[in-house]
Amino acid sequence: MAARLTLQDVNLRFGGVTVLHDVGFTVEPGEILGLVGPNGAGKTSLFNCISGHYRPTAGTITIDDSVVSGLAPSRLAAHGLARTFQHPALQLHATVLENVLLGAHTRLPGGPAAWALRLPPTGRRERELRAEALELLESQGLGWAAGLAADELSHGLHKSIELCRALLMRPALLLLDEPAAGLSHGEVEHFIETVKGLRDEADVTVVIVEHHMGLISAVTDRVVVLDHGSKLMEGTAAEAQADPRVIEAYIGKDAADDAA
Ligand SMILES: Nc1ncnc2c1ncn2[C@@H]1O[C@H](COP(=O)(O)OP(=O)(O)OP(=O)(O)O)[C@@H](O)[C@H]1O
Ligand SMILES: [Mg+2]
Known part of the structure; x- marks a missing residue:
């Protein structure tokens, strides 16, 4: 059965460096959510917090009704979590x-x-x-x-x-970190079909980190955009791509003003 994932005010700091700041959102059972944002936004760090590889400095992560933040990675499988890595x-x-x-x-x-x-x-x-x-x-x-x-x-x-x-x-909850990086065009198309198949079966909740916006648009129900460790917005992929704050985060304020 697909799981519900809830993040509340997740913070992550290393020494004086804030990597995640008050990140909160919910992924509904069976939903396919895209987690996007520029390089260094904190996407992989957030996955690491969910999968127990990092312990959030503050905040709560819940899978269904169980608080999992702070559990070791080996304990997360029992909560239905599986993930892939940016660098396999x-x-x-x-x-x-x-x-x-x-x-x-x-x-x-x-x-x-x-x-x-x-x-x-x-x-x-x-x-x-x-x-x-x-x-x-x-x-x-x-x-x-x-x-x-x-x-x-x-x-x-x-x-x-x-x-x-x-x-x-x-898994009841599957985290995929840049699954399309390094794939050929044909392999990306095949991956899109795989994710659509998962959605049709509807027994797994999926969060996908990906820079490939074509893929994100094709398979996600919703996206959350991270920038500098904070949630910038959440909405559909089309809403995100049209949002001036998102455009600014990706290309910088001056370029965004020039483009306007
Ligand atoms: N273990 C760590 N110690 C110190 N800083 C870290 C650690 N892990 C991540 N960071 C920092 O957190 C920030 C976010 O990194 P992260 O890898 O989560 O970004 P990302 O959104 O996945 O980027 P990319 O799209 O390039 O994969 C970076 O500035 C990174 O240096
Ligand atoms: Mg990453």
């Missing part, structure tokens, strides 16, 4: 299929510990998960690569492998 971190010498299967540990009896220790295989369940992982790879046009070492594949394909790993977790 794969096990480069493991196969593509093994990398995807890392997403399965949350669904195995015995949980992550049994998987890590490779306790006696759980038989049928493990075989089912392998078949599902292969299906996901095939859905991304990557069935041919299942047995290859991950480092034999391009950066763009690493993004697709991470997406398969996250989807194998059957």
